[in-house]
Amino acid sequence: MSQQYLEIDRHSNHIRVSARIPIIDSDIQYIYGVLGVIPIVSGMALIVIKKARLVGTFNGHSIWTITETEIIPYKKTTLHLTEKQIWYNRHFTEMLQSVLATTGFYFSYSLDLSRSLQWLSENGTPAFKHMSMIDRADDRFVWNGYLLSQLRSVQGIDRFALPVIHGFYGEVHHSVNGHQFKLSLISRRSKYRAGVRFYKRGVSLDGHPANFVETEQIVETTSAHGRLTAFLQTRGSIPLLWSQRPNLKWQPMPTMKPSDDQLAAYVKHFELQRMTYGGKIVIVNLINQSGREKKIGDELDRIVQQANLSYVRYNPFDFHKVCQAMQWHRLSMLRDQLRHEITQFGYLADTDLTQRSQTGFFRTNCMDCLDRTNVVQAMIARESLTDQLLYLGILNVGQRVETCADLETSFKHLWADNGDECSRQYAGTGALKVGKRYCIKSAIESERIQVQLTTDAMDVFLGNFKIDVHNLPSSLEATLISLDQNGIALLAACFAMAMTILCVLVAENISATLFWLAVFLLCMMFIFINGEEFVNAPKLKND
Known part of the structure; x- marks a missing residue:
């Protein structure tokens, strides 16, 4: 048992880390960590991780996924509340529980999951490494950032409170040509402009897109040298000001307001991307170039030309037209268009002899940034993985990932699982995968019933909407x-x-x-x- 304890005064709300031994007959619960505190109608509440499952290790650091949480109100009863306040208190608590019950929350006690290896290799100074993980984490991907906001000033809180990301982590171990290695995949979903499909589209005025996910593919050899490589790519909603509000149609029509400054929003987004990732950016736009999606595609093409950013290249590809009737082999056309830049951009490599960085990044989108995006990101990642394994000496000259049957199968499953998780978090359903197609129509009604609770719940959890007991929202009634x-x-x-x-x-x-x-x-x-x-x-x- 730890020699330090986190003390919370239920009456004053004062929090401190203390070395005082707790009262022996007090109720003791074992937890994996503290997510943070949040005000609800009855008062402040503590949110803790009750159960977690080990999903893998990276470079000796354990990675966990949350399987059960608990919301512990400071006030033991609700007798001080009116009947109406009790209803709101229960409703907001259920919202928080609905977010916490979703899959895809990950944490580590010793590894900063919010930062890519590329970023850490370029910015991981000794001073930075001595900071607590709460202070040094990338705010974009820390989903409990609002919950931690009232704990940051508590000295020693980093022993209890953990930054948590939302997304996906998976790993597979393999042996090719006698070489042992581990392939890992980690996706980090941005908390900015978080929400669900249809209700969150496009970019905000400050440049943050809906459904923005950073995905990092890592190869780690199990030799004593500990060599590794990593390849990073992103997805995000079409970087314009647009919406697609649900109505009674199966597919609502995307809309844009003529008064919106599309150029400013587009440029702001890519300035942020340039500041964060550096290098060149290739936009891989997979939407239809006809039908209801054409208007958005035409506007993006116009804005790309008008902005004329030297570090951005636009690569449209009508996925449904080219690959209709499940002709996936025709993706080779897109692969050929991108192959030069896949090679040119390279990947992060950290070995005993050399160190290199990835110099450019692919930003892929379709309308939802789900099914089509999943397929194309996996294709790009497969090309990079071949390059990574050749560089590490694991593949022989002339070999490719797809020529190694077991590796190809594991690769497909890993990326399919990543696509499923990304789809569940944004759309509420699994992805449509080759050879294993899910029927979205059968789930669409339940998705639309839950969409209001989910979006509102995210806003409460992330602090986009702050609960005020003196100004409760009548709209919920x-x-x-x-x-x-x-x-x-x-x-x-x-x-x-x-x-x-x-x-x-x-x-x-x-x-x-x-x-x-x-x-x-x-x-x-x-x-x-x-x-x-x-x-x-x-x-x-x-x-």
Whole structure:
């Protein structure tokens, strides 16, 4: 047991790290770490990691995924709350629990998971390495950053509180040509502009895109020399100001406001990317060049040309048109377009003899940055992995990843698992994979029912919406059917449909049947035209 203890005064909310031995008869729970504290309606609450599972190791550092958490209110009862406040307290607690129950939260006691190996190799000064992980972590990827905000000033808190990333980690061990090595994949999902599909699209005015994920592929040899290589690429929503609000259509139409300054948002985004990653950036745009996606693609093409950034190259590729009917072999056309830059950009290499850095990065997107993006990122990663293994002397000249059957299978599974996790976190469903297709239609209704809770829950968890007991949001109390024009339209449609059926079954008056049928169709037309008003949208924060 630790010789230090984290003390929290339930009445004053004061927090300190103490060496005082706790009271012997107190209730003792063993935890894996502290996620942080957050205000709810009843007062402050502590969030702890109750259970975690070891998922792998990197360079001797253990990596864990969270499997169970607990929210511990400072106040033991809610007797001091009104009935309305109790409802809000329970509702906000359920929101937090829904976020904490999702998969894909990772932490390490000794390794900064929020930083790529490339960044650490270039910026990991001795002074930086002596900082606590809370202080040195990349804020973009620390999903409990808001929960930690009130703990940062507590001396010694780093022994208890841990920065946590959201994304994916997986690893496989292999032997090729007698050489042992480990292939790892880590994805870090940005907390900026976090949300779910359709409700979070494009970039914000400060340059942060929706569904931005940084994915790092690492090869680590198991020899005494400890040689490793790493290749980094990113995905993110199309870097323009656009939206695709859900309505009653299967695929809502993407929209852009003529008044929005698309050029400024685009340039701001890539300035941030340049500042963070350096080097050249290749935009791999996979959206359709016809149909509903064409408008967004044309605007991106126009802005790319207008901005004319010297460090950005634009590479559009109509994935669905080229690879229709599952002709995945035609991806070789895109591979050939990118192959020169895959070689030119290289990868991070840290060996006994040499050290090299990756000099450019691929930024891939489709509409959701999910299925098409997963396939293309895996293709780019496979090309780089071949280069990495040749550099390390694991593959012989002329060999490729796909010529090693076991390695190719493990590679596909690793990237498929990564794609599934990214899809679940943004869309609520697994990815569509070659040879193992998931039926999204069967899950779409439950996804749309949960989308409001999920988006609102993320905003509460990340601190985008702060709970104020004196100003509780009345929007949460709103029901889908209320006595406004939308509620009346729904009730009128149901009544008109019932009357139409009744007239058909009972009455012989054709005019009455036609009248109620016309009323029903008019109500449905009103509902369809105003579809966005009838979707259970997020209520706490407008985008």
